Amino acid sequence: MRIFGRNKEQDILNLFRRGDASAMDELYAEYASYLTAICVRYLSDDDDVKDVLQEAFIKIFTTIDAFDYRGSGSLKAWMGRIVVNESLLFLRQRKRSPIDRMEADPPDLPDDDPDTDDLTSEEMTRLIRQLPDGYRAVLNLYIVEGKSHKEIAQLLGIKPDSSASQLHRAKDMLARIIKNYKSHRQ
Structure with a gap:
């Protein structure tokens, strides 16, 4: 089932409020790629990404009733913050503090940024x-x-x-x- 309303976020939230069994599927179908892209920015291992996303979706699904909708884009932003926080929590729990993983000072490079226009x-x-x-x-x-x-x-x-x-x-x-x-x- 696809949602055809004008505001998908609000439509998905309404599905959750009604206790509709398709609510989780609709939310996942609409936002899984976006949330995965956020998670991939923080974690390099694909299995870790899957684990963190699973935890993030559990948190989203179990706390969505408390979410305060504030207009278009607010649900997407709220879920994105959850994924960022879960990614950072994962890194801390692995006892691999970001500072512990820093390498020695790299050699000095010119201050100009590399050309990335031709990179996807x-x-x-x-x-x-x-x-x-x-x-x-x-x-x-x-x-x-x-x-x-x-x-x-x-x-x-x-x-x-x-x-x-x-x-x-x-x-x-x-x-x-x-x-x-x-x-x-x-």
């Missing part, structure tokens, strides 16, 4: 997944989620200066990864 989003995702967990977490929280270094520090249990430093290192490492990938691709 799938290629970029694969390249970003090569970063160590901590670098990847800081990069995503800062660039994609728009968090400040103070917020990142609170989420990861590090100092704001460490967040800024790790972001710089993540960008440098990613630049090297991209340059290496492009040189071998040709």
